[in-house]
Amino acid sequence: MAISQPASDHRRAFDLDLPQRLVGILDTASARHGRAVLLLVAVALISFLPGFFSLSPIDRDEARFAQATKQMLESGNYVDIRFHTQVRYKKPIGIYWLQAATVKAGEAVIGPSARTSIWLYRLPSLVAAIGAVLLTYWTALVFLSRRGALFASLMMAGCVLLGVEARLAKTDAVLLFTILACFGALARAYIRPPGARLRDWTLAFIFWTGLAAGILVKGPVAPLFIGPAIAALAIADRSGAFLRPLKPLPGLLWCLLLVLPWFVAIYLVTNGAFYQLAVGVDMMGKVAEGAEGHWGPPGSYFLAAWGTFWPSIVVAALAAPYVWRNRRGQAERFLLCWLVPSWVVFEIAVTKLPHYVLPVYPALAILSALVVERGGLAAVGSRLAGVVWFWPGFGIVVSLALGAAYLYFGSGFGLAVWPLLLLGVTLLWWAARAYSRVGIEGAFLTALAGAMVLYLAVWQTMLPQMRALWISERLAAVVKQQGCPAANVASFPYQEPSLVFLVGTQIQYGLPKEAAALLKKGGCALAFIDERFTPVFERHAGLLGLKYHAVATISGFTYNGGRPTSITVFRSDEAAP
Template sequence: MAISEPASGQRRAFVLDLPRRFVRILDGASARHGRASLLLVAVSLLAFLPGFFQLSPIDRDEARFAQATKQMLESGNFVDIRFHTQARHKKPIGIYWLQAATVKAGEAVIGPSARGSIWLYRLPSLFAAIGAVLLTYWTALVFVSRRGALLAGLMMASCVLLGVEARLAKTDAVLLFTIMASFGALARAYALPAAGRKGDLKLAAIFWTALAAGILVKGPMAPLFVGLTVAALAIVERSGAFLKPLKPLAGLAWCLLLVLPWFVAIYYVTGGAFYQHAVGVDMLGKVTEGQEGHWGPPGTYFLAAWGTFWPAVVLVAMAVPFAWRARRDEKVRFLLCWVVPSWIAFEVAATKLPHYVLPLYPALAILAVMALERGALARPGSRLAALARFWPVFAIIVSLGLGFGFFWLGSGFGLAAWPLLLLAIVLLWMAALAFPKGGAEGAFLTAVCGALVLYVAVYQAMLPQMRALWISERLAAVVREQGCPAENVASFPYQEPSLVFLVGTKINYGLPNEAAALLKKGGCALAFIDDRFTPSFEKHAATLELKYHAVATISGFAYNGGRPVAITVFRSDEAAQ
C-alpha cells in the first residue's frame, strides 16, 4: 500500500499536469494575434494534411467536381460545366475556377501530369478550411477575449467534419470560408453602438464580396445562412439598423455586379437548362424529397453533430444551459440567431447530409467559449462532466470500426496504425479524467492532441492501405500497365466518377454488348466487366466471334453500393481495324 499510493499519486499528477501545460501554451499563443494565427495554421495543417496526398479520388461528389474541372482545362470552356458526356448543371462555376487555377499552377511546376493529381484539385478546400479557422478566430474576437477566440479557432481546426471537407475537392470548405467572412463583418456591424452606426466601406466590402463569392460557389446557400440570421436579428431587434454599416444598397449592387456576368452567360450558353436543373431539380428536390438516398428525419443533424463536431461538441453540449439562461444577452442573441433558424430549416428539409450545417459550427464554438469565459463550465454538474467521457469513447468506436474494416476488406488488422490509435485513446482518456479538476480548457486541449493523433492514424496509416476500397485506382493501374488509350476502354456496370478521372475523359460507359463491340475493333482495347455480367459479355463476344483474354480480376468493396464486387479486365486479341 505504501508503494502503490505514491505511484497512484504520480499518475494522477501527470494526468493533471499535461492539460495545464497545454493551457500555458494557449496563454502564450494568445498574447499576440500573430502567435495565435500561427498556432491555428499549425494545428490546422496537422489536422488536415494526413492522407491529403495519399487518398484516392472519393466517389461520388469529389470525383465529379474534379473531373468537371479537368474537362474545362481540356476543352478550354470555362463557362459551361460538363462531366464525362453529360451536362453538370447543379452548382455554379466558382469551385471549378478555383480548382482550375490551382491545377494550372501545378502544371507550371510539375508538368502535364498535374491534371491527373487529385491533391491539386483539393488545394482550394485545404486553403479555405485553414482560412475558415482563422476567420472563426477573427469573428470570435467580437464576442470573447483573444484567448477565447483562439480556443474557438482550435475547436474548428480539430473538427471532424471540417477535416473531412478540407480533404475533398468540392464546395463546402470554400463555402464555409465565404460565409465566415460575411458573418465576421456582420458581427462587427451588429456590435457597433447605435449612435456609431454609419457606413463602413471596409466591412461592407468584406461582407458583400464574400457573399458574392459564396453565391458563385454554391448558389443560394450563402444568402440562406446570412439571410436567415439577418431576418431573425431584425425580428428580435425590431429594427434593421444594424445593417447600416454594411451599405446595403451599394453593397447589393456590388454583389450583383460580381455574380451576374457568369449567371447571364450560363443562361445563354445552355438556353436556360442550367436553371431548370439547378433550381427545379437539384435545389427544390432536396427540400421536398431525400435525393440520392440521403433522406433523414428531423433530429438527424443533432445526432450527427456528436460525431461530426467532435471533440468540441462536448463543450458545446455543456454550454446549452448557459445559452438558454443568457438568451437575452446581445452577443448570445446574435449567435442564437445565427444557429437556430438555419438549423431548424435544415432539420425540416428532406435531404440530410452532415456538411449542410457546417457553417453553424463556428457559432456553436464561440457560444461554448463564451460559456467558458463566463464561468458556466467552471464547475459543471456530474451529469455534464460525464459528457467528457465521450472523447475517448468516440475514438474507441472509430478504432474498432476501422480494425474490423481492415480485417473484412482483406488488409489484415492494420497493425502499424494501432500504436497511434492507442496513443490517441490514452490522450483522450487523460482529457476525460482531467476535466473535473483540471478545467475545461486543459481537458479540451488534451482532447485536441488526441484527435490529431487519431487523424494521423485514420487518414495516413489506415485508409490509404484499405486497397479493397480503391477499385478505380486499381483499374486505372491496369490501364497504364496495358498502355491502352481511354477511348479504347469500356466499363459495365462499374461506372464511378473516379474511374473517369483516373482513366480519362473518353472512357466508354455502356452495356456488355457495346463493350464487346469496342474490343472487336481491335488494337489495345480493354473491357471492365463485373462478374455478374460476364455471361452476357461472353454471349455477345461469341456472337461477334471476338478474340480476347482476361488480364486481371479486381476484387474489392464498392462503398457507394455497399457490396463486394469482382471485376474482370478483358483485352482484345483482334488486329486493329
C-alpha cells in the same frame, strides 16, 4: 530523510502534467495575434493534411467535381459545366474556377500528370478550411478576448466535419469560408468593438464580396444562412439599423456586379437549362424529398453533430445550459440568431447530409468559448459533467469499427496503425479523467491532441491502405500498364465518377454488347466487366468472333453500392485496323 510521495499523488501529477502544459501553450499563443495565427495554422495542418495527398478520389461528389473541372481544362470552356457525356447543372461555377486555377499552376510545376493528381483539385478546400479556422478567430474577437477567440478557433480546427471537407475537392469548405467572412463583417456591424479599426466601407466590401463568392460557389445556399440570421436579429431588436455600416444598396449592386456575368452567360449558353436543373430539380428536390436517398427525419442534424462536431461537441453540450439562461445577452443573441434559424430550416428539409449545417458550427464554437471565458461551466452538475466521457467513448467505438474494417479491407496488418489508435484513445481517456481537476480548457486541449492522433491513424495509415475500396485506382493502373487510350476502354456496370477521372474522359460506359464491339475494332482495347455479367459479355464476344484474353481480375468492395465485386479486365487480341 526524504519522504516518498504516495503512488496516487504521482499518478495525479502525471494526469495533470500534459493538460497544464497545453493550457500553457494556449496562454503563450494568445499573447499576440501572430502567435495565435501560427498555432491555428499548425493545428489545422496537422488535422487536415493526413491522407490529403495519398487518398484516392472519393466517389461520388468529389470525383464528379474534379472530373468536371478536368473537362473544362481539356475543352477550354470555362462557362459550361459537364461531366463525362452529361451536363452537370447542379452548382454554379466558383469551385470549378478555383480548382482549374490550382491545376493550371500545378501543370506549370509537375507537368501533364497534374490533371489526374487529385490533391491539386483539393487545394482550394484545404486553403479554405484553414482560412475558415482563421476567420473563426477573427469573428470571435468581436465577442471574446484573444485567448477565448483562440480557444473557439481550435474547436473548429479539430472538428471532424471540417477535417473531412478539407480533404475533398468540393464546395463545402470554400462555402464555409465565404459565409464566415460575411458573419465576421456582420458581427462587427452589429457589435462595434471598442477601438474598431475597420471602417464601414471595408466591412461592406468584405460582407458583399463574401456573399457574392458564396453565391458563385453554391448559389442560394449562402443567402440561406445569412438572410435568416439578419431577419432574426432585426425581429429581436425591432430594428435593422445595424445593417447601415454594411451599405446595403451599393453593397447589393457590387454583389450583383460580381455574380451576374456568369449567371447571364450560363443562361445564354444553355438556353435556360442550367436553371431548370439546378433550381427546379436539384435544389427544390432536396427540399421536397430525400434527393439521391439522403433522407432523414427532423433531429437528424442534432444527433449527427455528436460525431461531426466531435471532439468540440462535448464543450458545446456543457455550455448549453448557460447559453439558454443568458440568451438575451447581445453576444448570445447574435450567435443564436446565426445558429438557430438555419439549423431549423435544415432540420425541416427532407434531404439530410451532414455537411449542410457546417456553416453554423463556428457559431456553436464561439458560443461555447464565450461560456468558458465567463466561467459559466462552474455550475455544471455532476450528471452533465459526465458527458466528457464521450471523448474516449466515441474514440473507442470509431477505432474498433475502423480497425475491423482495416483488417477486412486492408492489404496487411499494418504495425503502425495500432499504436496510433491506442495513443489516441489513451489521450482521450486522459482528457476525461483530467476534466474535474484541470477544467475544460486543459481537458479539451488534451482531447484535441488525441483526436489529431486518431486523424493521423485513420486518414494517413488506414484508409489509403484499404486497397479493396479503391477499385478505380487499381483499374486505372491496369490501363496504364497495358498502355491503351481511354477511348478504347469500356466498363460495365462499374461506372463510378472516379474511373472517368483516373482513366480519362473518353472512357466508354455501355452494355456488355457494346464493350465486345469496342474490342472487336482491334488494337489496344480493354473491357472491365463485373463477374455477374461476364457470361453476357462472353456470349456477345462469341457471336462477334472476338479474339480476347483476360489480363487481370480486380476484387474489392464498392462502398457506394455496399457490396463486394470482382471485375475482370479483358484485352482484345484483334489486329489493329
